Every structure is written in C-alpha cells, then in structure tokens.
Amino acid sequence: MSKSKDNNGQGSTRHQGATDSTPARRDTKLPSHLLKSTKTHATAKERETAVLVSVPPRRQTDAQTTEYLDELAFLIETAGAQATKRFVQKLEKPDVRSYVGEGKLAELKAYVTHEKSSMVVFDDDLSPSQLRNLEAELKVKIVDRSLLILDIFALRAKSATSRTQVELAQYQYLLPRLTGLWTHLDKQRGGVGMKGPGETEIETDRRIVRDRIAFLKEKLEDLDKQAHTQRKTRQNTIRVALVGYTNVGKSTIMNLLGKAEVFAENKLFATVDATTRKVVLDNHVPFLLSDTVGFIRKLPTKLIESFKSTLDEIREADLLIHVVDISHQAFEEHMEVVNETLREIGASDKPSLLVFNKIDQYKADADPMPNFADDDPDQEFPTDFEEPAARPPLEQLQESYMARLHDPVVFISAQNKENIEALRELLGRKVAELYQIRYPYSNNQYGQYDAVAE
C-alpha cells in the first residue's frame, strides 16, 4: 500500500514533517503509570509538606549544613511545597542501603507517619536501590536533589529546546530507577499476593524509555542545528553572557541593560530559557547580551549534559558577566560553584567581569567574634570554630577584591539602580576593547558598528 503523494498536506501532518528521519513510534508518550510515578509535588493543588534530610560529612561545619538545608528548603518552596522539618545525621558517608543509618531511619519514619508528611527530600542524589529501600520503608514520596531540580526546571522551561532538554534529563533520571518505581506501584495497588510485574514488563518499559531518550536526543540535535545557524548570523557581533549562581540578579541586570522584559523573581531558577537582546550603551559598540540559566551546587550532571545547547550561549560568548549576590552568606562558595561549572562546560578561560550585586542588602558583622558573656564561668569557649567567616564592612571587601582579582570588579544594586553607570561604563569599555581585538583594522571608531547584525 503506497502512500498517496501529498505534497501540500505537509502542514497537516506535523509529526511526519518534523521527524522525517525518526520512526514515529519513538515519539509515543510513555505509559501513564510511568508518567504518574515520576510526578512530584509541583503540580499538586494543596501545598505539600516536606521533611528534609541531610547526611553531611564530618568535616562539614554546622553553619554550612544549615546553609545547604536553607537552600534545599528554598528549592522545595520554589517547587510549590513547604519544608516542615529537618533531619541531619553526620556520617563519614551516606549509608549505602538507606542513606541514613538504621536508628535515624526509624526516627524519620515515626515522624513522617505521625505528621502525615507528603514527602521526604534528600539533599543528595539517591542510588536506585536507596530510593527503592526508602520508599518501601517510609511509604511516602521520596525526592532526591536531582528530581527536585528537574521538577523546577520542568515548571520553568518554556521554549521547545529547554522543554526537550528537561524531558531528556527526566527520562535519563527515570531509566535506571524503573524497578524501584514498580515496587512502589505494587504497594499502591495493594497487590497482596501479587508477584510484581514480570521482567518482560519492566523490559518493555525500559525499551520505551530508551526509545524516547533516543528520540529526544535527535530532536535536540535538530533544534541545535537550527540554533547554530541562527547564531552564525551573529558572528560579527560581540557576545556577552550573564552567568552566576541562581537568584543572584542576572535577569534584573538584563532588564536594566537590555531594556528587556525578562522574568525575575525571588525563586530559584526563575530563568531556564536563555534570552538574548541587542544592547547599545552610550557611544559604545552594540553587542548581544544573553541571560542564562543559573548554576547551583550539585547540579545534576545529566542536566548539565542535556542543557548543552543552552550552555552553548555561554561557551560561545566573548565576555562573561559573572554576577554574585554579595548579600548571601555563602557568596564565595557560590562563586566557586560557578567557576567550577564554567570549567566543566569548557568556558572558564573567557574574559570576564565580576559584578557584585545586592549591595543594598549586604550586612557586615557588627562583632565578628561570637558573643560570650564574661560573667558566666561555665560557658565553654568553643574549640572548633564553626562560625562562618566574619563579614567585613563593604568598603573593605571592595578594596580587598579589587586588589586581589585580575578581572575588573564592580559593586552594584540592580534593584536600587545603584552604581549602574559604573557597570555600563566598564562593560562598554570592555566590549569596545574586544571589538578592537577582533577587528584590529577597523579604522573608524564606532561608525561601522552600525552594520552589526541583530
């Protein structure tokens, strides 16, 4: 049976047209039981409650542990749930079977059962078997760090590319965990005497997921080619990318400089799609400015891999603006995470500007030493200091950074529009410099920049 020639029917057969080289079968959705079982709290109507669990290594300070759990609570909140309790167990390394030790697990179970918590969230990635064991023991939804971040990304992703990227990462996460999910489903079905799904069923699901992964990869490659062609037209333009930890103010700065309307809010990963705008600063060279996805500690590697095309925006940039939230207690660690992620994606040796944002919120420590009452002889002086490093006055911090770093540094408040002129000035100068390096023979100063492509 040969297909009739339908040259003008392409518009109505979108699937065929879009995925010529791909068997249509691979674009099929997963069976609903698989989709349901990966769904987390984000779409739930009522605000769910989450118990946070962390197993910090012994060398980690209490201040760091609190800081990391605060961040996890912020992630949970961003995903739409509420953190109601924290469990911490210091171990050399997490228990291979159940992440926390036996005693802690019993404690956790008692709490979760009594409080009817909706889920338990772990500040690490769980192995498939840990996930399975914890599900069996605690009988609530188990969410690890990767799943949580993926969930937030899924909420935020708008463009075809970022949606495909997130979906790919979700299936890659799902694949090794299929058996665990089945165990969980058996329990839900209350299948007394039911022997769990046979290997063949699991195998079928695995195959469907693998097919879907292959399909999404091909789709991404196609999208990537299109994006690459688009970016080629920008080749004669200087490209600048805003990079930084999540929630530091990248989009707010983009809105200030690029007169763009980019979604900025006090939530983690407000931006998942990269946005690019042409910017012309007074008397300077026009350039393209991109706002990009924020980084975070322990960003799932699979997510970094599948976000390759979004990260290309950073890799192909001529200049990076590294934005730091200086009002955050852990800003130096955040800078390190960003530098490390830049190294991972091969973008660490680019020229960059360092922008310390949120100076309006910066608070220096009034008294860097912990407060010990003189008249209490029983009070012990701590032998191992776990206090975070003291925060010097802002001016002192500025001086020390300016003296220490090779990259130009500027301190601003994007929200209060403080020192934005200095940022514009520095950025304009840097872009002009890069233009001169790239086009050393351009003899007119700025006149020919008009020809720069949009």
Ligand SMILES: Nc1nc2c(ncn2[C@@H]2O[C@H](COP(=O)(O)OP(=O)(O)OP(=O)(O)O)[C@@H](O)[C@H]2O)c(=O)[nH]1
């Ligand atoms: N106090 C203060 N808040 C700021 C400043 N700049 C941005 N913010 C706030 O910080 C929050 C995060 O800002 P965004 O611009 O969304 O940050 P982002 O880096 O784009 O965040 P992601 O896209 O989530 O990675 C928002 O609530 C902003 O209003 C500032 O200079 N001072």
Ligand SMILES: [Mg+2]
């Ligand atoms: Mg943003």
